Amino acid sequence: MKTRIEQVRSTLADILKPEQVPEIKESEGRITVSVVTDVPMGQKPGFAEEVKRRVGTLDGVKEVFVAFQAPAQADAPQGPAPLEGVKRILAVGSGKGGVGKSTVAVNLAAALVRKGLKIGLLDADIHGPSAAIMTGTRNHRAAADEQRRVIPANAHGLKVISIAFLTPPGQQAVVWRGPLVGRMVTQLLTNVAWGELDLLVVDLPPGTGDAVLSLAQTVPLSGALVVTTPQDVALLDVEKAVEMFQSVRVPVTGVIENMAGFVCPECGHETHIFLQGAGEKAAKKFNLPLLGSFPIDTSITPSGDEGTPIVFSQPDGAPAKAFAACADKMMARLDELASASAGTVNLTWDA
Ligand SMILES: Nc1ncnc2c1ncn2[C@@H]1O[C@H](COP(=O)(O)OP(=O)(O)OP(=O)(O)O)[C@@H](O)[C@H]1O
Ligand SMILES: [Mg+2]
Missing domain, CATH: 3.30.300.130 (Fe-S cluster assembly (FSCA))
Structure with a gap:
């Protein structure tokens, strides 16, 4: 038989x-x-x-x-080159804007720093450098080392690079065209004195496009996180983001649901504004793990606006604990992907 x-x-x-x-x-x-x-x-x-x-x-x-x-190609052209000293690179993206990519990227990076890891954060959002604002590095001016590489800012031990550092004071990020965005992302990655890093987290701009493509062409990405809000309609955005990463052969590490409910600042009670379990549903549909689910918490925005991520400003609070747990799962999943792929890239898709 x-x-x-x-x-x-x-x-x-x-x-x-x-x-x-x-x-x-x-x-x-x-x-x-x-x-x-x-x-x-x-x-x-x-x-x-x-x-x-x-x-x-x-x-x-x-x-x-x-x-x-993807098949292993013997005659494949010279692919992306690793960044010296940087063990892994993780992109944080979504199918649409405003879902909390930067909040998640910054706080996960901060949680990993608190665990004693060496972490970098690249703010690749040319049009609105939120990660620089959220880490209090908005006004940092870039200096170069002896090899003329840009020295990252230091935010509570987190190494941060943002396009904002290269924009003259008072000048807002201009509306840049695609190829220029791509070139800028490549520069921000490769021309930086990152030093030794366990992980470099890249906060992507909203939507699909040039930044992701340049990123994937420049460096090997260990994985990508897809951030989503919990409504049923957001499934389409998750699909868009998963497809975007698949199209550049980046394995999706998992899904993160953000704004999944509302925590009352007075009594701490959590109200589910949207359907419960939508993040779980999205993750299941694409055969991906749900790595975290974060409610709307009124302490998150002021903390970000003031330039100290909540993980650093309130390390014992519920959001910090949730980000720390999510960071653990995410690192475990990166290990899993690395051992599973052994030279090939795994793209998972569950129709
Ligand atoms: N869980 C949360 N609780 C409360 N506020 C949140 C939460 N997540 C994000 N926010 C707030 O929502 C706003 C948008 O978040 P954020 O900038 O992280 O989104 P984004 O997806 O990076 O946006 P963009 O697409 O413009 O880059 C910010 O003001 C942030 O502080
Ligand atoms: Mg953002």
């Missing part, structure tokens, strides 16, 4: 060559099929559903996940 794994292989045999299915994992009726393909998933609608449909009809299969992998 065929084993379950053999049955999965046979049912996929006429749509996938054996070498395209390098791995099938099974755990309590939950099957994960790795599929190697160089076709961007957006251009192959229905493919994952077909794999799931076929495997799902096998006896004893409760759930099916499809993990796409």
Whole structure:
């Protein structure tokens, strides 16, 4: 009798060559099929559903996940180059603006600094340097080291670089066109004296586009976080963000739900303004872990506006604890992705 794994292989045999299915994992009726393909998933609608449909009809299969992998290319052009001394780079993005990317990026970075790690924060939002404002480094003026690399600002031990440092005082970030944004992001990454870092967190500008592309072309990214708000309609934005990272072959580390409820500043009671569990639903839909869920907390905005992230200003408060727990999960997931990928990039997608 065929084993379950053999049955999965046979049912996929006429749509996938054996070498395209390098791995099938099974755990309590939950099957994960790795599929190697160089076709961007957006251009192959229905493919994952077909794999799931076929495997799902096998006896004893409760759930099916499809993990796409990009093929290893022997003749691939010179890819992104690592930054010397920087162990990992993580991008924080979303499908739309204003969901709390900068708040999450800054506070996760701060939580990791509090754990004793060496962390950098790159504010790649050319149009509105919120991360610089939130870390109190807005008025920092860039100085260069002897190798003419920009020295990052120091915010409570967090190394911060922002486009704001390179803009003359009083001058607002101009409206820059795409290619210039890309070049600026590359400069901000590579021309900086980062020193030794365990992790460099990149706070992306809203939406899809040039900054992400330049980032992925310049350096190898260990992962990306997708931040979302909890409404059902935000699923579309999560999908957009996941697709954006997939299109540049960056593994998505997980989903973070922000503004998931309201904490009353008087009594501490949490009210769920939107549907509960929307973040969980979004994460499940894309076969990604939900790494954190943060309620609206009135102490977060003033803390950011005053230039001290809440993790530093109120280290014993509930938000700081929640960010610390999320940071732990995120680092564990980065470790997991690093050991799983071993040379290839894993793109997970659950139709
Ligand atoms: N959980 C929260 N509780 C209270 N306020 C929050 C929370 N998350 C974010 N905010 C506030 O919401 C506003 C928008 O957040 P933030 O700037 O982090 O969003 P963003 O996604 O980075 O925006 P953009 O797309 O413009 O870069 C800020 O004033 C921030 O202080
Ligand atoms: Mg922002």
